[in-house]
Amino acid sequence: MDSFITIRFKRKTAKRFQEFSRTHFKSHTDAMATMLAFFFYNEISPKENFGPTGRTIAVSLNTVETNLLKRLNAIIAIQRDIEKTQTKPALAMLESLFQTEEPKDKTLILEKKFIEEKKTVRFEEKRNTTNEL
Structure with a gap:
């Protein structure tokens, strides 16, 4: 079993560490060892500001x-x-601009086209269909 050593901390700092250690670790030794390992492994200083x-x-x-x-x-x-x-x-x-409408074929006023009209009989005489004796 490892032996313990006494380290002197200010009372306020010791209380903060004890609260942190109780919430995250089983013992104060585990807490301190984990924190030191973290700083050594990541090669950072606890005084650095991470943003x-x-x-x-x-x-x-x-x-x-x-x-x-x-x-x-x-x-x-x-x-x-x-x-x-x-x-x-x-x-x-x-x-x-691109739409083109077919121009309407309008006959000129001077141009006269004779359209042959079909002569249709509008009225026919009524034929007597009764037999004449």
Whole structure:
């Protein structure tokens, strides 16, 4: 069995360590050994600042997301305005240029065409179908 050694800490720091150790580890020795192994393995110093924490990232992501959604809505509004004012009218003009209607054959006033009309009898005499004796 390993022997224990006494290390002097300030009371406030010792209380914080004991609370942390009780919530995450079985003993204070396991807690200290794991923390030291973490710092040695990852080759980092406990004095280094890693940047934003998970909480600050979540808060900043919410603001970034909100700003991004606002910008996306603005872009969509600009695109719709461009469609209404530029794209659709231009497309309509191009379509009208390429649509060709067959010109109606109108006879000139000076030109006279004689159309042969079929002579159809409109009225016929009624024939007497009774027998004459």
